[in-house]
Amino acid sequence: MVDLSFREEVWESDIDMVRALVNRSGFFSxxxxxxxxSLVREHVERGLDSGYFFIFAARDDxxxxxxxxxxxxxxxxxxxxxxxxxxxxxxxLGIGHQLLTHTEQRISQMGGKRLYAETSSTDIYTPxxxxxxxxxxxxxGRLADYYAPGDDKMxxxxxxxx
Amino acid sequence: MVDLSFREEVWESDIDMVRALVNRSGFFSxxxxxxxxSLVREHVERGLDSGYFFIFAARDDxxxxxxxxxxxxxxxxxxxxxxxxxxxxxxxLGIGHQLLTHTEQRISQMGGKRLYAETSSTDIYTPxxxxxxxxxxxxxGRLADYYAPGDDKMxxxxxxxx
Numbered sequence: 001m002v003d004l005s006f007r008e009e010v011w012e013s014d015i016d017m018v019r020a021l022v023n024r025s026g027f028f029s030x031x032x033x034x035x036x037x038s039l040v041r042e043h044v045e046r047g048l049d050s051g052y053f054f055i056f057a058a059r060d061d062x063x064x065x066x067x068x069x070x071x072x073x074x075x076x077x078x079x080x081x082x083x084x085x086x087x088x089x090x091x092x093l094g095i096g097h098q099l100l101t102h103t104e105q106r107i108s109q110m111g112g113k114r115l116y117a118e119t120s121s122t123d124i125y126t127p128x129x130x131x132x133x134x135x136x137x138x139x140x141g142r143l144a145d146y147y148a149p150g151d152d153k154m155x156x157x158x159x160x161x162x
Numbered sequence: 163m164v165d166l167s168f169r170e171e172v173w174e175s176d177i178d179m180v181r182a183l184v185n186r187s188g189f190f191s192x193x194x195x196x197x198x199x200s201l202v203r204e205h206v207e208r209g210l211d212s213g214y215f216f217i218f219a220a221r222d223d224x225x226x227x228x229x230x231x232x233x234x235x236x237x238x239x240x241x242x243x244x245x246x247x248x249x250x251x252x253x254x255l256g257i258g259h260q261l262l263t264h265t266e267q268r269i270s271q272m273g274g275k276r277l278y279a280e281t282s283s284t285d286i287y288t289p290x291x292x293x294x295x296x297x298x299x300x301x302x303g304r305l306a307d308y309y310a311p312g313d314d315k316m317x318x319x320x321x322x323x324x
Contacts, residue, residue: 035235073197076310114307141303141317145276148238155303 002093004064006102007056010043014056017063025085027124036083039068052082055106057099064090067103069115077113084117100135108160115160121152132156164255166226168264169218172205176218179225187250189286198245201230214244217268219261226252229265231277239275246279262297270322277322283314294318 019037022028028036042050051070056063065086072078081103086096107115117137119128133139137156146153181199184190190198204212213232218225227248234240243265248258269277279299281290295301299318308315 029236032236074191074194075308078308116305140305143278143302143317143319146237146240155305157305 001098002059002095004057004059004095004098005061006099007058008054008106010040010054012044014054015040015044018066021063021066021087022083022085025088027085036068036085039082053106055099055103057086057095057102059090059095063087065095065099067099069103069107071110071112072116077111079107079110079112079115081115081117096131097135104158104160113160115158117156117158119154119156120147121154122150125154129154129156132158163260164221164257166219166221166257166260167223168261169220170216170268172202172216174206176216177202177206180228183225183228183249184245184247187247189247189290198230198247201244215268217261217265219248219257219264221252221257225249227257227261229261231265231269233272233274234278239273241269241272241274241277243277243279258293259297266320266322275322277320279318279320281316281318282309283316284312287316291316291318294320 015037018040019033022033022036039052040054043052043054051073052068053070054066054068056066058064066083067081068083069079069081072080084096084100084103086099104115117132119125119132121142135158137158139154140157141155143153143155145151177199180202181195184195184198201214202216205214205216213235214230215232216228216230218228220226228245229243230245231241231243234242246258246262246265248261266277279294281287281294283304297320299320301316302319303317305315305317307313
């Protein structure tokens, strides 16, 4: 198992770092890259009040991935997993698994009971859907043509029980 | 049909007006009232960049209801209906129907093709679910115990075709 260190504090430099990381992953449109970046900026500006929490995973002091999550307003114990991204050069090493496990443990410590993740039905996201499936998420809902014609929104749920 | 005038401009005084209106409806928790209010504040501070659009309905110069909606980032033509509220003293007059029709027309003018609304499965929201059903929405998804044990999230979709 790759040796990782985790950091929850968000630095201003993370804004550019996340933009570069998400860009490099090649998965996301420029709009999506800006959304990912804006959540970091929200946290830098407003702290925990932003509702966006982060875990950065570093290997040999280099950030190789991060997750962004937060409690869902109006629910008593639901959390959203907004993003989980691993640098493409560091994939296949189980870093996503370690990062998700660490994130789930933190959410559980914060009182979270259910974790929600959304993704697309298109082929490019097959690895993402497979990742969620292997990690104990189940497909609880599907909204047809949500993102675009033929591109459905897939709603995954995981029950946390640490 | 009740004679209504509609306004899209958001004034700073709408922050307090919406808080009072949503409070008076008796439907929403204090957390939810604050969420509704914060969306108005976001618009006052950031304008259309906030992503939150409003339509206020007035009868004899008194605001009797409003809707809050916006384009869904990452989708090509999806819109969320965040809130639609009618003053309890003005209910049963078809104001919600007029307000929704006007909102759907505006969304359609903005290129929206599908409108999404979420509500709860609990008894208190039976009129809300019935309203969406009568207005051409269908239940496309349901997330069990989303808000709380026994309180599911109901995902409604309407295809707009003006």
